[in-house]
Amino acid sequence: MSQTGSVRPWYRRMTARRPDEPHRSATPLELFFDLCFVVAVAQAAAGLHHDVAEGRVGHAVGGYLMVFFAIWWAWMNVTWFASAYDTDDDVYRITTLVEIAGALILAAGVPRAFEVGDFTTITYGYVVMRLAAVTHWIRAAAGDPGHRAAAVRYAVGVAVVQLGWILRLHLPDGWRVGSFVVLVLAELLVPAVAERPGMTPWHPRHIVERYGLFTLIVLGEVVLATSVAVQTGVDAGQRSLWSLAAAGAVIVFALWWLYFDRPVEVSTRLRRALFWGYGHYLIFASVAAVGAGLAVRVDHERHQAHLSGVGSAYAIAVPVAVYLLTLWALHVRRQQRGPARAAYPIVAALALLTPLGPVPAHLLAGLLFVLVAVTVVARRRSTSSTAGHVRR
Template identity: 60%
Template sequence: MADATRSTLYRPLTSRSPDEPHRAATPLELFFDLCFVVAVAQAANELHHAIAENHLGQGVLGFLLVFFAIWWAWVNFSWFASAYDNDDVAYRLTTLVQIAGALILAAGVPRAFEHGDWKLITLGYVVMRLAMVTQWLRVRRDDPPRRATATRFAVGILLVQIGWVLRLLLPPQWGLISFFVLVVCEMLVPLWAEHGTPTRWHPHHIAERYSLFTLIVLGESVLAATVAIESASGTGHTTALVWLAAAGLVIVFAMWWLYFDRSAHDLLTSFKRAFQWGYGHYFILASAAAVGAGLAVVADYDTHTAHVPGVVAAYAVAVPVAVYLVSLWLLQICPHHRGLVVYAFPATIVLVLLAPFTPAPIQVIAVLMAALVAVVVLAGGPRSVDLPGRRA
């Protein structure tokens, strides 16, 4: 009994097997994901209001920057957990510290959007990064074959985080340039650290983790649109809002269907392809979140509370839908499909981008998305779906 207790309190943080059967997301990982719901909702809400108030450039740029901060924090934890989750007390406590940092990040989203004040988001990152460096130092001690890899991760994460803190001291005109420089440094750290003896992440587990986060973001899109339509109800525009709600649901349902048509784990056959697939998901996830904000903008337009023309409001939905389709096409459709399906995506993307010039743009986009799903179902051949929590 004493030995069992000690093993629960502390286990060496050594690499898990990438061939481990029935590997699925843990309750702690699911809890981590749910805490990111707050941050995603904050970012989508700020984008909605920025576009509705005709602050397009500021709103879109702010959303892309803030969403990167949200997404990258999630990516750092998820890939580490895929290789090293030993579920001892120390690991759990360190992860809970990261969750606290994520909530601080979420609290800082409105400030970053409205005033360009990144102090609170940076503080959240400091909390998360101290916990992540602690985890990598544990790996350095407990996993000798990957000691150099863990050292590079710890040093790289720490140095870049120091860069983010120092960025707060720069004059405002250097803010955007320094942000993009540090983003590049962030994305180079894993590529540098994994050189040599790489970590042993689990392909099924990684595919499931991204699937779960995609579900969360799609759910946020539904929630954002629902809240906007609910707040606009009773304004004498019931018919328009009902049609918007129906079209919005079809669009989000189609996005879900297209993403989950096939499992992506068989695409993660090398580090190069895994990094491309993982990094490319920024565009899938950001665009999925933006669709909800766009639907909320259209609800404002239909109730005459938005300060943008109808075409701009429609493009608030059409552009993120098109980006979602382009990203999905490149990352998951082309590697899985041949023939009609591969050509149907570009055709749909073009038509989606033309839809804002039609009398009922959101309904047209919904019809186009439903038609694309039909093409995928009828011409895509047998599917190999790996739903979260299930293994083929």
Template identity: 55%
Template sequence: MTSRSTPSPGSSGPSSPSGPPAPPGPLRRLTARGRDERHRASTPLELFFDLCFVVAVAQAGVQLVGALAEGHVGEGILNYAMVFFAIWWAWMNFTWFASAYDNDDVLYRVVTLVQIAGVLVLAAGVSRAFDQHEFLLVWLGYAIMRVAMASQWLRVAKDARGQERACALRYAIGILVCQVGWLGLVLLPQSARSWVFLVMVLAELCVPLLSERGFATSWHPRHIAERYGLFTIIVLGESVAAATVAVKSGVDQNEAVGDLLPLAAGGLLIVFAAWWIYFAVPIHGHLRSNRESFLWGYGHYLIFASAAAIGGGLEVAVEQAVHEAPISKLAASAAVTLPTALYLLAVWALHARHFKAGITQQLVLPTAALLMICCTFLGHWAVLAAGCVAALTVAAGETLTARRAGRGRAAKATAPAI
């Protein structure tokens, strides 16, 4: 595979051997980057891509809040899962493709901007999908993103040979065929759409698995880990923003500041702990093969979706506290504690457990998830208690890690010289 120079974090294109970074060329061959590139970092285009995608995440969160606050729990969660899958899958496909093939020429940039336009179209259709079960705009936005992605793979196939070319063609064909299948969400009756969604999710998940049989694209482990981490930060930031707006709105409309302070404090502790727990381990060393990376990459659907849902749950809890949501305190508390518990379990299953030694360290996050669920039944103090559990989880994890490191240093110091 061909290795190219890597853009620095502030540059807009591949580095020139001497002098300032070269501007993007009009058209370059779309060839594979090397996995051994040093100092690989996310580009400004990738960061802009993430920022625009979070607009759609925010819209899905707003609609989820509305559905939960009105008591439409099952319907709201199903619609949220469907919309969030479209956002996440398009983001994930671009991220792995860019890690392997980003050449930053003008055509690559234009096609990426088309994908951004697609997610904005999808975001514009989220409210119709939730309120009227009309998925035309969601399908159209998703189709724009995916057809643009297929065109990138066709560019790779044009410049590649042998197994790499076959892999790129399989990707392009699989993506385009799936877009036809997704038309079922628009054309079939509402009763059949859940089955269409399930079948098409399985089909989409199979495209990378089948495409990379016999050939593995040259994604960069550190770059992938950084990209996922950055998106996690952005999603958690959206949760902070949503919760802040909800608390401000509650204070403006009511005098129930005393009821909102425990929610605000607990929510902040949860989000801070979610950040800390995710970045406690250097996951790039675990991404050594397609088998490991596929499971890790796919599993982040649960991490991203639950992280975004935490902010929505905090909004629901605030609305219930100021008597604007006709739901019970138990339901409002569950809107926060359940996605938080799912987040903890998902982070543990995907990468934290690979860096834990001994049963005590392994049980920290699963135990915290169980305690988080128990907090649901604490009434007015449920969210604050959940925040305290999250903070204690961080403290316990750091303490156990420090003790393990201390024992390791002590053992090394007392080891006999050879």
């Protein structure tokens, strides 16, 4: 059949998609990609849970932040690239499946990273994902002359930093943390430098949807971790854990409500877009950590945690406080006015006091319930005020 026939070629020229394309939504490949990342998120949360329950809090937090960065950064870069250049041809699909394979390799290395501090497998999986991303950017440079400078900078920058991650495996143990921080900064600088010649044509509404979907994934991990922990305790005859499960459910529901209370918008200005996109690292990491914290609290109730009651309560309160402050900085601070705007930092501060109370998880659930109520009232007043101005 001729090239102008109805059969689609096995590849197509990678041209930019329109940033104002109507009805732009997540594709089945993107949803499959997210689903495979569930494994990595679950492994990271499980590692945090077990280390904190054993009393190795410093080791747990450090390892978790490092592991979660690899998960989040790889996911984020695939997401933003797909928003601008998803051609959905065979080459694009195969390259994305290679990135998924890298995510599974990364997930397989998470337990060893927590247990003995060996990041070799995680690094290999991460580099597989990122080098596949280089293939994407090379195709974009060839197919989109208008954004070629940005695509070339991405391809070169990502490739150079991956060489750094490989070399890091051969450094002395004393250099591992410092080299990690340097390479993280290098990763974060690549988009900031690459986008300056002209921002790639990512789709704002599509990006918001993708971030919302990943938020749902980490919330799902909280539900799963809490459910499994409570089930284990109930099977052992501790019916009192049902009360903790109810408090955990209110916490999860409140976290969901607060994130999705109002339509989210992301600015197309580079600095604000980077702030919004990078800030979600704390959103995703803190939500997954809430699930680990609830599991730690269950372990404490079952007398299986090498951690005090106050310490196990802080395992929930700290990530909740981080979540509220980050959500306030990214969404609420710009969208709300009046008392509701200050409610998030206030509740975050009060959340850090709940571990000193008699039933910390229940107190935290009550605080979040009040914050949801304040948010709902503020939204309704804002809607009524807007409707009144329109009628005039």
